[in-house]
Amino acid sequence: GAVVSQHPSRVICKSGTSVKIECRSLDFQATTMFWYRQFPKQSLMLMATSNEGSKATYEQGVEKDKFLINHASLTLSTLTVTSAHPEDSSFYICSARDSAGNMAEAFFGQGTRLTVV
């Protein structure tokens, strides 16, 4: 099956710094990628929809300036957490839909555990 790779899998950063998380579709093109956030013992919450070549669509309550999304190519989307604070510590997961494949299936990255100290 298709593979989505996230990097890094874990990151610890100091409060006030920025962190970039990459999401790559390794063997397919993805015009649309999605970024999710998961707090402990809670559900995956959609943060934003990333569209190649255009601005991301953010869900209500998600700060655009805080979580910068760039989808510059058909195989790469990045999420940058700017001026990170401890409350941004969470598990971030991306998913990608194969543009040429089955409309109904999305593939998930392995997730990134962000800890802000």
Place this chain on the structure above:
Amino acid sequence: AQRVTQPEKLLSVFKGAPVELKCNYSYSGSPELFWYVQYSRQRLQLLLRHISRESIKGFTADLNKGETSFHLKKPFAQEEDSAMYYCALKSAGAGSYQLTFGKGTKLSVIP
């Protein structure tokens, strides 16, 4: 707004026993529902979708619009079924693939 509810955080069953993971949804349109599974230390992966009406790894799920449910069932649980299971609902819209997830149910199959 759409909502997916998985009432059980943890479900423990003995090997060979039947399994039913509950999922209820709230959605104003015509729903498209999925079950995703996450094995220990692995990523989320699609298990099955209601439109395919398929059986994957012995699991089936039937969409019941009257009860707004999409419960996941397997007649005989296996140890390798132990994992985290998420029910998800797809938002409508051309080209849309936004998923709303339930909180997940951890299935533990006891040998």
